[in-house]
Amino acid sequence: MKCYNCGAELSEKNFCTACGEDVSNYKKVIYMSHRLYNDGLEKANVRDLSGAIASLRESLKFDKTNVEARNLLGLVYFEMGDVVGALMEWVISKNFRSKKNLADDYIEAVQSNPARLDAINQSIKKYNLALKYCHQDSKDLAVIQLKKVLSQNPRLIQGHLLLALLYLDSEQWNKARREVDKVLVIDVGNTMALTYRKYIEDMTNTEDEEGSSGKRRKNDQKVRAADSAVTYTSGNEVIIQPADMREPRGASSILNILIGLIIGVAVSYFLILPARVQMARNGMNEELKTIGDNSDAKSARITELEQNVEALEQEKTRLQTAIDDYTGENGESLKVDSLLQASKNYLDNPDDAGALADALYNIDKDYVDSLASDAYRQLYYKLMKLAGEKVASSLYESGSTSINQSDYTTAITTLEKAWYFSSALEEPDPEILYLLANAYKQAGETDRAKQTYQNVISTFPQSEAAKKATERLAENGDSADEGADTSSERQSAPAQQQTQEQPADDNVREGNDTDSAETTDVMPAAE
Amino acid sequence: MINFDEELKKFHPSLEVEDAERAIHQHDLSDMADVIVGILKDERQQSDDE
Numbered sequence: 001m002k003c004y005n006c007g008a009e010l011s012e013k014n015f016c017t018a019c020g021e022d023v024s025n026y027k028k029v030i031y032m033s034h035r036l037y038n039d040g041l042e043k044a045n046v047r048d049l050s051g052a053i054a055s056l057r058e059s060l061k062f063d064k065t066n067v068e069a070r071n072l073l074g075l076v077y078f079e080m081g082d083v084v085g086a087l088m089e090w091v092i093s094k095n096f097r098s099k100k101n102l103a104d105d106y107i108e109a110v111q112s113n114p115a116r117l118d119a120i121n122q123s124i125k126k127y128n129l130a131l132k133y134c135h136q137d138s139k140d141l142a143v144i145q146l147k148k149v150l151s152q153n154p155r156l157i158q159g160h161l162l163l164a165l166l167y168l169d170s171e172q173w174n175k176a177r178r179e180v181d182k183v184l185v186i187d188v189g190n191t192m193a194l195t196y197r198k199y200i201e202d203m204t205n206t207e208d209e210e211g212s213s214g215k216r217r218k219n220d221q222k223v224r225a226a227d228s229a230v231t232y233t234s235g236n237e238v239i240i241q242p243a244d245m246r247e248p249r250g251a252s253s254i255l256n257i258l259i260g261l262i263i264g265v266a267v268s269y270f271l272i273l274p275a276r277v278q279m280a281r282n283g284m285n286e287e288l289k290t291i292g293d294n295s296d297a298k299s300a301r302i303t304e305l306e307q308n309v310e311a312l313e314q315e316k317t318r319l320q321t322a323i324d325d326y327t328g329e330n331g332e333s334l335k336v337d338s339l340l341q342a343s344k345n346y347l348d349n350p351d352d353a354g355a356l357a358d359a360l361y362n363i364d365k366d367y368v369d370s371l372a373s374d375a376y377r378q379l380y381y382k383l384m385k386l387a388g389e390k391v392a393s394s395l396y397e398s399g400s401t402s403i404n405q406s407d408y409t410t411a412i413t414t415l416e417k418a419w420y421f422s423s424a425l426e427e428p429d430p431e432i433l434y435l436l437a438n439a440y441k442q443a444g445e446t447d448r449a450k451q452t453y454q455n456v457i458s459t460f461p462q463s464e465a466a467k468k469a470t471e472r473l474a475e476n477g478d479s480a481d482e483g484a485d486t487s488s489e490r491q492s493a494p495a496q497q498q499t500q501e502q503p504a505d506d507n508v509r510e511g512n513d514t515d516s517a518e519t520t521d522v523m524p525a526a527e
Numbered sequence: 528m529i530n531f532d533e534e535l536k537k538f539h540p541s542l543e544v545e546d547a548e549r550a551i552h553q554h555d556l557s558d559m560a561d562v563i564v565g566i567l568k569d570e571r572q573q574s575d576d577e
Binding site: 021022025026030033060062063083084085125131162 | 529531534535537538540541542543544545546547550551554556557558559560561563564567
């Protein structure tokens with residue numbers, strides 16, 4: 001304690017030992033402040049916050065510099081939910097004693113959590129709004145607002161009391177009682193809460209007395225039910241549960257979880273899964289259908305392309321055949337070349353019938369008669385006429401010689417060539433054909449021989465050769481002696497080689513009209 | 528019987544954080560000690576004047 005006049009430390013004397021000022025009354029005031037502070041502290045210890053506030057305020061009225069009283073007062077305000085009031089007291093306390101003051105810690109604790117401070121500030125604003133609603137007679141809105149406030153700041157005693165008042169006004173005694181009880185938990189000596197509780201008891205007791213026995217029984221049942229049940233609030237919810245209910249713990253909770261999981265899986269399997277499976281199936285069917293359609297389209301396209309390929313292959317084959325016909329070994333171009341060669345040979349040496357004949361022999365007569373152009377045919381037969389007779393005659397002689405020499409192979413080749421040229425003439429010589437048939441027979445080609453004899457008979461029926469051919473055909477099992485038949489006797493033949501004599505009925509040519517003996521160059525017998 | 532309006536008058540708006548500074552400045556910090564000191568000073572002055 002310091003002197004108010006000089007600031008010196010005071011002793012137990014009633015005067016200041018420094019300035020001599022009378023401090024007895026001053027000391028009394030200070031002592032009173034301390035006493036009231038002590039009283040407030042006692043009340044705060046037993047949670048009589050309202051009583052503590054009264055005592056501490058009185059203490060501060062006596063001595064405003066009583067920092068402990070102011071700090072405690074701030075603490076009590078804070079406990080009652082009045083954070084701003086608490087901060088005020090601590091700030092003032094800090095103003096009176098800036099160092100070594102508990103108010104620093106209290107202020108630091110509040111300001112270190114700005115989010116919490118902001119939430120409290122919002123709750124205060126909502127409380128003020130609720131109070132305004134009450135003045136505007138919007139009690140329902142006030143109730144709603146107060147519930148929000150108390151959820152944010154459960155220790156706001158004024159909020160609980162105002163809500164209790166609203167419940168009392170609407171005669172919701174139980175709710176009012178709950179709010180009052182909450183206040184009394186925080187502040188056991190709160191006069192308003194005690195008043196409300198007494199009022200609630202009076203009102204509820206009065207209702208019980210006015211009720212009939214049935215009602216009493218009901219109330220008894222209600223009481224019994226209330227006794228057997230525990231009621232408590234959790235936020236804005238009121239929970240009523242049996243008194244002997246026990247919270248499931250440990251194994252039972254795990255078992256409940258497992259059962260829940262099994263039920264969930266079963267529900268999924270029987271309810272959700274089939275629908276998903278069906279959806280998936282539908283999707284797959286759609287895809288399959290689309291794929292099927294695409295596949296059909298592609299198959300059709302493939303078939304069409306294959307048909308095109310086949311047609312093109314056939315066309316290609318046809319064209320290749322046509323090309324081969326033209327350029328192949330027996331192609332038309334070769335035939336044309338042969339005719340041209342024959343023409344050239346004749347033009348180079350008209351007397352050389354042999355060269356002309358060689359060139360003409362390469363040409364297929366069937367082609368000339370059937371496929372060749374008119375110009376081609378005319379040129380061919382012109383050239384044949386020029387050299388054909390000479391060549392045929394020469395080859396006939398050569399063939400005869402080969403037969404006489406028993407060289408039947410050469411004879412056949414020569415006579416075939418001779419017949420080739422003779423047959424192209426206007427008057428072919430049947431003796432050549434007959435001699436060829438004999439050569440076949442001598443060579444052992446019986447079938448060809450018969451065929452050739454028949455050809456002689458059919459082509460030249462009136463000729464001597466035909467008679468001889470008929471006789472040949474009439475003979476069965478002709479022997480090799482008939483090899484002597486191969487010599488030819490041609491009466492009107494041109495100059496011939498000396499041949500072996502033959503039987504009179506063989507190879508005698510009659511009716512030939514050529515008597516001139518032409519000494520032409522003889523074609524080689526064997527080519 | 529509780530009168531709602533009468534009881535409602537007992538409720539006052541709480542201070543918000545924004546109002547704290549103003550409230551502190553307006554707070555009346557006079558106490559008994561100041562009164563006593565004032566009285567004593569007045570008496571001393573009167574005695575000095577006499």
